[in-house]
Amino acid sequence: MWSCEIYYCRMEAVLSIGTHVIPHPRKVETGGEDAFFVGGDGGGVFAIADGVSGWAEKNVNPALFSREVMANSSTFIKDEEASNDPQILLMKAHAATSSIGSATVIIAMLEKTGTLKIASVGDCGLKVIRKGQVMFSTYPQEHYFDCPYQISSEAIGQTYQDALVCTVNLMEGDMIVSGSDGFFDNIFDQEILAVISESPGIDEAAKALAELARKHSVDVRFDSPYSIEARSRGFDVPWWKKLLGAKLTGGKMDDITVIVAQVKTVAVPDDEGSGVEQEKGGEQVTVAATASAEQNE
């Protein structure tokens, strides 16, 4: 409880965002085929596109499509309609893309009220962590194992109309962990929670998460989420290896993109209010002070 002068203000939710990318071990020189963008007023928007690598067999660089979709997203986020609706942003960014290829895409936008809007085609993922537990997660969409829904330069692909479109109401302190399938295929929820709880900040968390997933991805003995899923779909080692006690294990080598975002609340001047008010221990003052301290970390 203290006393101070404040202007009329309102509280807005914003995101602090950290990112980390580790390309596939054999794609380090080209930077891999994942792409992402972070933007929007106040950093409230992020997106990941994962170029489908099968295009390399047709002598198409799979990175061109995903990078162009992300570049277009960063352009159209200034469009009024698209800036409020991740599905519309996906539609416009896709329509404006002229590269050949296809990609899985996830786009997330935080409204100032704290509502996170998500549009996702394919198997990029997003989880929300509150008070040390996963309280929300997207699900991958796929045609069959290892063949995700994807937006494409070809008519046979999916569009914004096939997207998973959902929202989740967030609170100050909530952590968002989003990534390409190369991330979520190589790390378990419990590991994500542990890394998040041990990391001093979002940049460190993104880096540590990407590095742990990378370590697992090249470990042939690690029983990864990908291996467990593969076995549950009936994939396995040959029968003669099974007789020797072997089972399908190992990480999945892939490009790894991780975005870690934390929801913060900031006080902004309220145009509708006017003048200065003397207030004691009001909630507005308290929250504003907290937000300010966190921003100075």
Added chain:
Amino acid sequence: MWSCEIYYCRMEAVLSIGTHVIPHPRKVETGGEDAFFVGGDGGGVFAIADGVSGWAEKNVNPALFSREVMANSSTFIKDEEASNDPQILLMKAHAATSSIGSATVIIAMLEKTGTLKIASVGDCGLKVIRKGQVMFSTYPQEHYFDCPYQISSEAIGQTYQDALVCTVNLMEGDMIVSGSDGFFDNIFDQEILAVISESPGIDEAAKALAELARKHSVDVRFDSPYSIEARSRGFDVPWWKKLLGAKLTGGKMDDITVIVAQVKTVAVPDDEGSGVEQEKGGEQVTVAATASAEQNE
């Protein structure tokens, strides 16, 4: 393509809902401690409350609280504010409940536009199935293993403010499977998908799902989602049993409530339109005919 006369109309999403409840084997006479309600204009709302059984140790019937919360929900769904917002409905239903006890609760509402709004406190669950795959799922919230978030008659419990609040945009044909933890603790996603695909209708699906979960719940050899989760949290059989190759397995005996809902689209007269129009093969006509056929099943 055909020609017919139609009135101006608009398409609205509605739910067809099937339910099935199987009480805990030792609570058959009293009907168990789960409660649910289905209602709202056009059947667009459903809710489940699972009374926390620990209250029996204090000589409190755990069913009273969950049943009263559901009864109050069915009253307040007529309230204008609550009828559009599951979190507000939860707040009002909880505030009006005078019984002693506590419960986990999930409330879901389908808007006419196809947006499903969800508020959940604890470990009741809801999954959406589209084209044979789970495309959305809630996550349980808990204080620690087997102690879920719960709204309560006591101040120590959770409130509507602690709810997971989310939405997901649905399409015609999407299936919703919702249940108490006694359902999801005893059945795997792949089993849910198989039962849904084999069932001729929502009533049969709800019954078959509840019966499969019940069968697993009393099977001490079934390696249930509950047992797998327990082991992953460090619970296990005593060391001397482990030496003999034993591991913690078995279903979890509990009340089992299942709600299965399917999204349908119906044509309703549009008050803003007027008169009759001659139209050839318009999408409105086609969809209306489909919806009508499905409702007559």
